[in-house]
Amino acid sequence: MRRDVTWGDFTAMAALRLEVALAAVTDAEGRSTPGRHASRSGALAGTCRLLHQYAGRFGPLAHDPLGIDEDDVARLRGNLDALGRALRDEAAYASPERDPVSRHIADATRFLAFGSDLLASHHGPAGQPRSPYAAYLNSPTVARHVIAETAELASTAGRLAARLGQSSPPSRDASDSRFAARRLAGPAVLIEQAAIGIHRGLNAPRPANPAPGLTHLPVAVTAPPPPVRPGEPRHEALLAVATGADWLAAHTARKTAERPSTIGELPVIADHTAAAHLLSARLLEHTSSLLVPDPGTCDALTSAAHTLRAAAQAWRRAADSWKQAALRSAPQISDPHFVREAEFAGVRLGRTLFSDGWTHRDGTRRTPRAPQDIVATRTDSAALLAAVHAVPAAGQVLAEHTPWIAAAAVEHGVLLSSDLAHNPRGGTPADQFQDRWTRWYPALPQQVVPVTAAYNAARQASGAAQSAVARAAEAAGHPIGRAVLDADRRRTLGFTGDPAHDARRVNAAAARTRSGTARGPWESVRPPGRRAAELAREVGALHPHRGRGR
């Protein structure tokens, strides 16, 4: 089964390359040549530049009273800058020469750049969301995780720089190479100190793994999968369900930042989402005997199917809530792609369950395919579970953002209502014969409340279904990495479905971490001097070679 390349993959690969380079430099006997030294220093300067960028982007968000010390983050950032400059100076002394170690370092830099691009892909040029994870990436938990990873990488890079300084080529003036070693070792030691401080800060009050899901973060989806075509191979269709659901979620998050022109598509999408949940439940029930090897763990699948059915009903109520509140908008669909993608997910799931020509209109009375036909191999069951997981995952994001779109539509006067009770020109039969009485009038904010409540219920139901499917996938032996990310996002952002409340929550979290005024009481307990001495001892243990060049 295809797996998205994630941020964790890139970071792990970069760390591995740096470790390999460090091992190679440590094992090498004697001093390097000027050309090698220049190319290694140049490559490592690139790594430092990227790590400095990471620290600059996430540093301001990372420190909080219970987590990382602000000084440690500042020290890490400043010394990465200093080390980068020193390495660039070293690289300028000779013309670079091809060398396996510098190639490893350059690869590490490239992987870090990929990871950085991946994070950047979740926001548009003006900072607007381009995926459901945009708000999550601005949260302090993620910043703490990124800073912890950056500190880890930076301390490896610092150790590597110190080794490069020790093995710098002998020059005519013997004091010159000693000077180079000192110049590189200085910031490296300070980076090490900052890194130790950061990891301690994370583990001190309570051991914390800030954002376990972050390592599963994929690139933001920017293009939908190709449309449904006749005779689409089953594995392609299941893959397209997952991609399409991702796109749908990303597109909803993107639409929240736009000015709405109609809400025509929202009830239609809610109906299609309900249908997709229902089909997912049917698929799990139909193939349960083949998905789970051990009949004892069948409960997980049964409960997943049950929660999916409940979610389908919640979605049907969400679709109906527009009608109940007598809300409509100018009659058009502003984004046909949006509706089509929601429909395609259902059509593809339906064709997997029934037959090739199936559409929604046919309902569920047809004879389904034999379970062995749907799940022939282990790869099929992994793809099926991933597709079934993507439906409630996207549904949850859809339900989170739709009330925001509705609120924006009210604000712009796009949302119209025909509810007589709220009509500003009166609702009695006598009023209706008066001049300028209109049946449709711009809806008031309080009229959206039932819609918001219905979508909030749908969000909770989809959330429950998503966790249940993730548990079922784990029981079936196909754990879904994205499930960890989604659970993490849900926990971090804690959406309630009420746009005003959610916006306040996200902004408050960001503001809290931006202000450095909030301080914990333990600050006074551990004076800075003692802290520095402790750190120096730990650094001494990690840097046995420190001071040898002096």
Place this chain on the structure above:
Amino acid sequence: MTPSPLNAQDVEQAAAALLSYATTVAHGLAELAVRNERYDELAALAAAAHADQASCHLPLPEGPPTDADRGIDHHELIRRMEAAADALDELGRCSADPREVRDRHTAAFHARAAVVALRNALPVEEGAVG
């Protein structure tokens, strides 16, 4: 033949009111299907989606569904929706503005899809009669 504007408006208004009612009925059927297995929940949801999508191509209904529309049984609703789809198609054929042609034919297309889905949502013996 060019339809008189008044007539065109009437047809669209009637179809819009009918489709709005059909969405409510379809959601009711979907709710019914949760408890009663003779109804098909998925087809009912599809009917609601198609009816909603059809009404997106029509103007907003000026009046609430008339008393004649309310309380009609499923077969009568299906029959009226088919008639409305035919009328919309006819209107589309006579329209001069390409946008109107598109909207009316698309609305008719989705109304017919809603009819098929609605029929499939009803219990087998009932659906066959319509």
